[in-house]
Amino acid sequence: MERFMEQYQAVYKDMYRLAYYYMGNAEDAEDAVQETALSAYEYFHRLKNKEAFRPWIFKILVNRCKKSLKRRNLWGIRKEEPEPSYEPSLTSQAELLELLGRLEEEERLIVTLIVFGGYKGEEIARLLNKNHSTVRSKYRRALKKLESELT
Numbered sequence: 001m002e003r004f005m006e007q008y009q010a011v012y013k014d015m016y017r018l019a020y021y022y023m024g025n026a027e028d029a030e031d032a033v034q035e036t037a038l039s040a041y042e043y044f045h046r047l048k049n050k051e052a053f054r055p056w057i058f059k060i061l062v063n064r065c066k067k068s069l070k071r072r073n074l075w076g077i078r079k080e081e082p083e084p085s086y087e088p089s090l091t092s093q094a095e096l097l098e099l100l101g102r103l104e105e106e107e108r109l110i111v112t113l114i115v116f117g118g119y120k121g122e123e124i125a126r127l128l129n130k131n132h133s134t135v136r137s138k139y140r141r142a143l144k145k146l147e148s149e150l151t
Contacts, residue, residue, distance in 0.1 A: 001041075008037060011053070016030070028072075036057060069105070103142050104142075106128075110139050114139060
């Protein structure tokens with residue numbers, strides 16, 4: 001339990017940030033992080049390489065967010081306006097969420113993992129079971145879309 005808590009506390013803020021930008025609001029992000037923590041704790045004993053904790057728990061979080069978004073879309077629930085938590089500026093945050101919302105789901109995931117999660121392309125490729133060059137292409141394409149939206 002102690003080892004899990006140490007590692008979880010080290011990644012909590014990054015998990016929350018990723019979930020927030022993925023889900024679009026603080027409440028859903030917190031729910032996703034909490035559900036992920038419970039699930040991860042339940043299976044922590046099965047994690048053979050404890051050094052792989054960060055990518056492992058982020059993969060669980062991403063799957064949890066996808067499942068939640070799918071459920072929300074099935075029920076036709078609209079995304080709420082984002083609420084600030086510990087992010088610096090509400091205006092820039094709302095603009096960023098709006099921009100990220102214009103990306104396809106996988107592009108948004110890749111951008112948030114790189115920018116907010118600090119992941120490298122190879123790590124994301126492993127997390128998503130994709131080819132590294134595919135991840136790089138999607139990331140570049142997403143950045144071009146964002147750039148064209150800003151100009």
